[in-house]
Amino acid sequence: MTYLAHRLFLIALTLLSCLSAFTARPVFAESGNMDMGYFISIPVLQDGRIKPLDTFARSKLARFSGKDHLHEMDADEWLAMTLFDPANAAGIRVFRIDNENLRHLLGLEERKKPLYAYGELVSGLEKTFPTVENLMKEPPRELTADQKALLALHENALEYTQILRSFSLLLPLDVSLPDKWSKKLGLSRGAAVNYMALKKIDTDLQQTIKSIIRKKGENPEKYSAQEQQAALLGWQIRTIEDAAQGNNVLRVIPDLWSGEDDAYVAPWQLVLSGKGGPETADLLKSWQNLAASWQDQDNAAWNEAARKLSGDTPPSIRQELKYNRIQPFRTGTILFALAFATCLFLISLPDHGKIAIKVVLAFLTSAMLLIALLLEGSGLLARIFILGRPPVGTLYESILFVGWIAPLFALLAERKLKNNAGILIAGLSGTLIGLLGLSMADEGDNMKVLTAVLNTQFWLTVHVLCITIGYGWCLVVSALAHIILWQDTRGKAEKSLYDTQKTLALTALLFTAVGTILGGIWADQSWGRFWGWDPKENGALLIVLWLVWLIHGRIAGQLSEKLVTMGLAFLSVIVGIAWIGVNLLGVGLHSYGFIEGLFWGLGAFALLEIALIGSLAWKGKTS
Amino acid sequence: MIRNALVLGTFIIAGFALAYWLDHSAPAPAASTEQKQNIGLLQQVPAFTFETLDGKTHDIRELKGQKILLHFWATWCAPCVVEFPDIVTRAAKDNLVLIAISSDLSDETIEKFLEKQTPDIRKKLESKNILMARDRRGKITADLFQTYKLPETLLIDKDQTMRRKIVGGTDWKKEDL
Numbered sequence: 005m006t007y008l009a010h011r012l013f014l015i016a017l018t019l020l021s022c023l024s025a026f027t028a029r030p031v032f033a034e035s036g037n038m039d040m041g042y043f044i045s046i047p048v049l050q051d052g053r054i055k056p057l058d059t060f061a062r063s064k065l066a067r068f069s070g071k072d073h074l075h076e077m078d079a080d081e082w083l084a085m086t087l088f089d090p091a092n093a094a095g096i097r098v099f100r101i102d103n104e105n106l107r108h109l110l111g112l113e114e115r116k117k118p119l120y121a122y123g124e125l126v127s128g129l130e131k132t133f134p135t136v137e138n139l140m141k142e143p144p145r146e147l148t149a150d151q152k153a154l155l156a157l158h159e160n161a162l163e164y165t166q167i168l169r170s171f172s173l174l175l176p177l178d179v180s181l182p183d184k185w186s187k188k189l190g191l192s193r194g195a196a197v198n199y200m201a202l203k204k205i206d207t208d209l210q211q212t213i214k215s216i217i218r219k220k221g222e223n224p225e226k227y228s229a230q231e232q233q234a235a236l237l238g239w240q241i242r243t244i245e246d247a248a249q250g251n252n253v254l255r256v257i258p259d260l261w262s263g264e265d266d267a268y269v270a271p272w273q274l275v276l277s278g279k280g281g282p283e284t285a286d287l288l289k290s291w292q293n294l295a296a297s298w299q300d301q302d303n304a305a306w307n308e309a310a311r312k313l314s315g316d317t318p319p320s321i322r323q324e325l326k327y328n329r330i331q332p333f334r335t336g337t338i339l340f341a342l343a344f345a346t347c348l349f350l351i352s353l354p355d356h357g358k359i360a361i362k363v364v365l366a367f368l369t370s371a372m373l374l375i376a377l378l379l380e381g382s383g384l385l386a387r388i389f390i391l392g393r394p395p396v397g398t399l400y401e402s403i404l405f406v407g408w409i410a411p412l413f414a415l416l417a418e419r420k421l422k423n424n425a426g427i428l429i430a431g432l433s434g435t436l437i438g439l440l441g442l443s444m445a446d447e448g449d450n451m452k453v454l455t456a457v458l459n460t461q462f463w464l465t466v467h468v469l470c471i472t473i474g475y476g477w478c479l480v481v482s483a484l485a486h487i488i489l490w491q492d493t494r495g496k497a498e499k500s501l502y503d504t505q506k507t508l509a510l511t512a513l514l515f516t517a518v519g520t521i522l523g524g525i526w527a528d529q530s531w532g533r534f535w536g537w538d539p540k541e542n543g544a545l546l547i548v549l550w551l552v553w554l555i556h557g558r559i560a561g562q563l564s565e566k567l568v569t570m571g572l573a574f575l576s577v578i579v580g581i582a583w584i585g586v587n588l589l590g591v592g593l594h595s596y597g598f599i600e601g602l603f604w605g606l607g608a609f610a611l612l613e614i615a616l617i618g619s620l621a622w623k624g625k626t627s
Numbered sequence: 628m629i630r631n632a633l634v635l636g637t638f639i640i641a642g643f644a645l646a647y648w649l650d651h652s653a654p655a656p657a658a659s660t661e662q663k664q665n666i667g668l669l670q671q672v673p674a675f676t677f678e679t680l681d682g683k684t685h686d687i688r689e690l691k692g693q694k695i696l697l698h699f700w701a702t703w704c705a706p707c708v709v710e711f712p713d714i715v716t717r718a719a720k721d722n723l724v725l726i727a728i729s730s731d732l733s734d735e736t737i738e739k740f741l742e743k744q745t746p747d748i749r750k751k752l753e754s755k756n757i758l759m760a761r762d763r764r765g766k767i768t769a770d771l772f773q774t775y776k777l778p779e780t781l782l783i784d785k786d787q788t789m790r791r792k793i794v795g796g797t798d799w800k801k802e803d804l
Contacts, residue, residue, distance in 0.1 A: 188764065190764065203775055204764065207703065207730060211732065277794070278774065278792070280773025280775070281789070282672070282772060285773050
């Protein structure tokens with residue numbers, strides 16, 4: 005009874021903690037004196053999706069620095085500083101350059117952490133620009149790692165400067181305005197002026213410059229001080245405009261003339277492409293107030309301007325802000341790892357004595373696993389809500405889904421096993437798949453908008469969910485087979501484990517086989533053929549054939565129990581090849597997840613598994 | 628065994644139901660062209676006054692009940708000069724009010740330009756529906772309508788809602804208004 009009460013209490017506590025985390029009022033992040041709550045919820049259009057500025061900041065910073073925060077500030081503060089105080093922002097170290105040869109080429113000093121400020125890179129970037137122009141003409145496949153790193157740095161630097169100059173039309177300029185022009189603009193002497201104001205006297209200014217050139221030629225040395233000032237001002241306006249051409253990264257202004265409710269433009273696009281109107285005039289005024297209040301560190305004015313710009317925050321943006329803050333998959337992975345470590349410790353304790361410690365450890369393990377599952381499950385639901393589509397559309401999303409479903413199935417298996425093997429597998433699979441997901445998440449915003457063909461098909465949704473559930477079962481079977489092999493080395497493999505392994509293998513076969521057939525049905529509807537020997541289709545078939553071979557081999561008595569267990573243990577590698585490996589080929593219709601860096605990881609994993617399974621089988625007592 | 632089969636069956640049915648729900652809760656298809664035209668646009672034109680070259684002050688609200696072409700232009704802007712006769716002709720033909728707000732520096736420059744027009748255009752310019760104005764400090768062009776690239780034209784309905792914006796020069800003989 006006490007045991008049950010404790011367990012119920014823990015489950016209730018778990019549920020409460022997760023629910024409160026997801027329903028709590030957003031705690032406004034603070035940056036120095038400034039509340040960032042409204043600022044981070046301002047909508048922005050990026051990669052075809054409207055998202056909060058918080059996601060934009062995190063994804064851009066992750067792209068430049070490899071992390072979604074800096075040692076000295078978070079992503080939101082970094083973005084605010086970059087937008088509204090670009091001169092100082094250019095001194096923040098945000099560019100991570102891991103390539104040693106590239107650091108030498110750019111003449112950069114060696115640091116413990118290879119992070120550099122834009123200001124430190126400028127001369128090196130200018131020096132290497134001709135090289136980059138030539139490299140851009142080469143086919144990407146023929147580039148060396150050093151050349152690719154140089155190209156990537158230039159691309160990042162270009163994007164960074166676009167963000168840096170997003171509001172250069174609103175920020176005060178370091179120019180001295182002759183009295184004549186100040187008067188025309190209705191400004192007091194020495195008052196700060198920005199591009200938008202200067203643009204109003206541009207025609208007048210250009211005519212004045214033309215008349216100066218007509219009279220005195222093009223040599224500024226012959227001009228009077230006042231004439232030099234006019235010429236300089238004209239040149240400054242042109243320079244600002246030239247630098248702003250094509251600046252379309254920060255799309256925060258609704259394009260009211262497009263007639264679409266999800267069309268946004270960047271501030272400079274508004275001016276240079278005629279997207280302005282009476283409403284955008286108000287919006288730009290609010291952005292100008294936001295910039296001024298940031299520079300003055302005036303929190304009240306900052307909040308007022310940010311509140312106007314964030315408007316009535318839609319539920320999906322509120323949900324995404326919570327998702328960003330809680331980081332369910334990162335926290336879930338940590339909890340899975342802790343649960344795995346605790347469970348290992350629990351198993352290592354001697355069979356007799358220390359009952360109290362064992363009970364506490366068992367509770368701790370269960371609680372951590374449950375919290376992790378609830379967190380990641382809520383994360384998946386949040387992603388469905390934010391994206392308005394099924395949870396598995398990209399390789400990364402399939403990793404998140406399998407990383408949640410495999411531990412869940414392992415816990416279900418534990419109900420039958422009752423020997424901690426299921427808990428161990430849940431912790432291990434949650435940790436390893438979670439780490440794989442985290443290693444792929446640092447490339448920016450991972451909530452992608454899918455192409456139309458991948459988005460709204462019923463059969464595709466069923467097929468992908470079914471096949472990824474199949475992957476989850478396969479990984480649980482593989483982990484269980486490892487445990488059986490390990491127990492066999494100690495001469496005490498439990499019969500119940502073999503029975504569970506057989507049931508799980510059949511379940512894995514059911515889901516992978518049905519998922520593969522459903523994929524064929526979808527392919528028939530979308531592409532007009534059921535089967536096309538696409539690498540991904542072959543990979544799915546490989547898992548089905550592998551399982552069929554092992555299960556039938558055992559039934560027919562052609563394979564020993566040990567060989568079948570070894571084969572099932574090796575299923576992790578087969579799944580790895582079918583799930584991730586075939587994408588490395590870079591061919592076929594399933595090219596959604598091509599990631600070059602995974603090649604060596606997958607190769608090393610396969611070799612490790614061969615060595616591990618081989619050595620466990622070698623030491624095993626049964627033949 | 629029966630229990631396990633039931634659990635598995637329930638799970639599969641739940642999976643199908645979830646997939647069906649997800650499929651049908653996907654974002655609605657893009658709005659039709661007609662719907663799109665109504666989103667974000669159809670805002671009422673903000674109230675403003677302007678002074679025509681003859682020194683009279685007009686209020687945009689006084690023109691309620693008439694279709695208006697609010698045209699931003701200048702004599703130093705080549706596409707503006709090219710399309711000027713056509714926009715005047717089109718306004719006269721369709722009985723539209725043309726408010727042509729110039730960013731020129733002086734009234735004289737505009738008057739000189741108008742004098743160079745053909746007799747037919749000059750006659751049309753005398754109509755009370757053609758209002759030639761100059762924006763002295765960019766208050767209307769830049770501050771209110773955020774127009775920085777000329778020419779731009781706003782199509783304003785009888786109820787003073789902004790129907791459409793035409794950026795750059797266009798063929799006023801063929802333009803669907």
